[in-house]
Each structure stands twice: as structure tokens, then as C-alpha cells.
Amino acid sequence: MARTEDQRFTVSESMTIGFIGAGRMAQAMSRGFISKGVVKPHKIMASDTVPQMLDCIKEQGVRISRSNLEIVENSDLIIIAVKPHVVSPILQEVSSKVTREKLFLSIAAGVTLETLEKNLPSQTRVIRAMPNTPALVQTGATVIAPGSSVLQGDRELIQGLFRTIGICEVGTEEQLDAVTGLSGSGPAYGFLAIESLADGGVKMGLPRDLAQKLAAQTLLGAAKMVLESGKHPGQLKDEVCSPGGTTIAAIHKLEETGFRSSLITAVETATNRAKELGVIESQKQQTVLLREQPNVESSSSQPLRVTQ
Numbered sequence: 104m105a106r107t108e109d110q111r112f113t114v115s116e117s118m119t120i121g122f123i124g125a126g127r128m129a130q131a132m133s134r135g136f137i138s139k140g141v142v143k144p145h146k147i148m149a150s151d152t153v154p155q156m157l158d159c160i161k162e163q164g165v166r167i168s169r170s171n172l173e174i175v176e177n178s179d180l181i182i183i184a185v186k187p188h189v190v191s192p193i194l195q196e197v198s199s200k201v202t203r204e205k206l207f208l209s210i211a212a213g214v215t216l217e218t219l220e221k222n223l224p225s226q227t228r229v230i231r232a233m234p235n236t237p238a239l240v241q242t243g244a245t246v247i248a249p250g251s252s253v254l255q256g257d258r259e260l261i262q263g264l265f266r267t268i269g270i271c272e273v274g275t276e277e278q279l280d281a282v283t284g285l286s287g288s289g290p291a292y293g294f295l296a297i298e299s300l301a302d303g304g305v306k307m308g309l310p311r312d313l314a315q316k317l318a319a320q321t322l323l324g325a326a327k328m329v330l331e332s333g334k335h336p337g338q339l340k341d342e343v344c345s346p347g348g349t350t351i352a353a354i355h356k357l358e359e360t361g362f363r364s365s366l367i368t369a370v371e372t373a374t375n376r377a378k379e380l381g382v383i384e385s386q387k388q389q390t391v392l393l394r395e396q397p398n399v400e401s402s403s404s405q406p407l408r409v410t411q
Contacts, residue, residue: 112263114141121178123171123193124185125151125160128210131239132182133165135268138241150174175200180260183209183219187384190214194222201227206257210234212283213377213384216250216276226252230261233282234268236290243269244286248276280381284374292369297322 120142122129129149136142144164150171151157157167168174175181175197183190190211201207206228209219219229229250237243245265249258258273265271274282297318304314329336344351357363 119178120147120180121174122149122182125149125156129184139267180206187211213381238268241268245271246274246282280377281374283377284370288373
């Protein structure tokens with residue numbers, strides 16, 4: 104389905120992609136697919152209950168619908184991009200149209216592979232992903248976790264698609280809570296660092312706009328050096344620290360005030376909270392399934408109406 108030739112990712116020209124949920128992340132993903140020439144706009148379709156979301160994604164040339172069933176029927180890859188609490192009802196709504204040929208990708212936070220697979224026919228191909236908000240500017244960091252029934256090439260396909268909006272690595276579902284704590288929540292840590300650096304610049308006499316621009320560009324440049332140089336961050340730090348100079352004096356103060364420990368604790372705290380929320384979401388899904396069980400036969404002919 105997917106291949107890499109001369110470092111360029113491509114997919115079959117006949118492949119169709121459907122988004123259930125057309126919010127900001129869905130818009131960012133489709134924009135990346137289209138701008139990198141991986142998928143033609145008319146090969147992408149999206150559904151949503153919010154007209155404004157459909158209007159926004161339609162501007163990219165994407166086809167739109169108010170029917171989730173229509174999305175599944177007409178797509179090879181179905182991307183679940185809705186709030187966690189409506190994932191199970193939506194999957195139950197469309198399950199009658201799911202075949203082995205279709206691949207499901209979920210970016211709904213906290214919804215486990217087990218929950219996804221339970222709400223779809225046996226052996227449905229499912230992959231779960233944890234992207235982050237810089238995907239909105241095509242510099243995202245995503246980790247994917249394949250389900251139990253994926254086929255050869257499914258991982259590579261999803262990796263290639265996510266790499267149109269940043270980097271993408273394959274991990275395990277057990278790692279996704281830590282991924283959430285690091286790269287999922289990480290942009291907020293970065294924004295706080297930029298704001299604090301800019302405040303420092305203002306305190307020392309720089310105009311606010313200049314201080315903020317310098318702070319943001321400095322972190323962008325530092326990140327790029329780590330990714331492109333192959334050097335350990337500690338080595339790069341040492342290369343900036345001249346003996347007896349300004350930087351080592353500042354590093355000493357940061358260490359003294361617990362800067363490094365604060366960031367480690369932030370990742371740990373966010374990871375633990377992600378685990379807690381995952382348990383809560385799983386319990387909600389179990390409660391919904393138990394409530395619906397007695398009425399399965401009587402309600403099977405009634406279409407579900409779901410608010411995304």
C-alpha cells in the first residue's frame with residue numbers, strides 16, 4: 104500500500120482516506136497529506152456534526168459528509184478524530200460496514216486498542232496514535248501503537264502519513280502514557296520556557312516583541328541542533344559553556360533552583376495523569392457496554408445519532 108522511493112513516501116493513487124471528526128488535528132493531517140503530494144484532495148473525505156469544522160476542511164478541497172457510515176463505506180483508511188467519549192458509539196454505528204480491507208487509525212486520547220477492537224468486527228485492523236499540537240504547523244511528534252490484527256505495511260503506511268506533519272515513531276501501547284507526558288504535554292512546557300525566557304529579556308531591558316522572538320527562535324534552533332547533529336544534548340550544552348563565562352554561571356543557577364528536576368517531575372506527573380484518565384475512560388466504556396447489552400436486539404435496527 105505504501106512505499107519509500109528516494110526517501111519520498113507515496114501511496115496507491117486509488118487509496119481513499121476518511122476522517123470521522125473534522126477538527127483542528129484532522130485539518131492539520133489532511134493539509135499535510137495534500138501539501139506533500141501524498142494524497143489528492145478528492146481522495147479525502149470528512150464527517151462532523153459541526154458545520155464550521157466541515158466548512159474549514161472543505162476549503163482544502165476535501166469532500167464532506169454528515170454521515171459516518173458514508174465515510175466508512177467510501178474509505179480505505181478511516182481516521183477516528185473525535186472526543187474520547189463518543190468513540191465507542193461511533194464505532195458501533197459503523198461496524199456493519201467494516202471489512203478486513205479497511206484500516207482504522209484512532210487519535211482519540213485515552214481510548215485503548217482493546218476498546219477500539221471490541222467495538223469493531225473481529226480482526227479489524229486498528230492502530231492507535233498519539234500526535235501533538237505542533238502537527239498544526241507540520242512539526243509534530245507522533246508515536247503509533249499497532250493493534251493485534253494489522254497487516255504487513257500498515258505500520259509503514261501510517262508512519263509515512265504522519266511524517267507529512269512531523270516525525271513519527273512506532274512504539275507500544277504501554278509507552279503511550281509516557282509519550283503523552285513527554286511530547287503530548289511537552290509543547291506547553293516549551294511555551295512556558297519561551298514565555299519565561301522572554302520575561303527575562305524584558306527584565307533586562309529588551310522590548311517584549313524582540314525578547315519573545317529571540318526566545319522562540321533560540322529554542323527552535325536548539326531543538327534543530329539536537330535532531331540534526333546527532334550529538335547528545337549534554338555535549339551541545341557543554342559546547343556553549345565557555346570556562347568562567349556567562350552560560351555556565353546561568354546553568355549553575357538553573358541547577359541550583361531545580362530546573363532539570365522540575366522538567367523530569369512534569370513528565371512524570373503528566374504520565375501518571377494520563378494513566379489515571381485512561382482508567383477512567385475504560386471504566387466509562389465498560390459502563391456504556393453494560394447498559395447497552397440488554398437492548399442490543401431491540402435497538403439493532405435503529406441508527407445511532409452521535410454528537411462528535
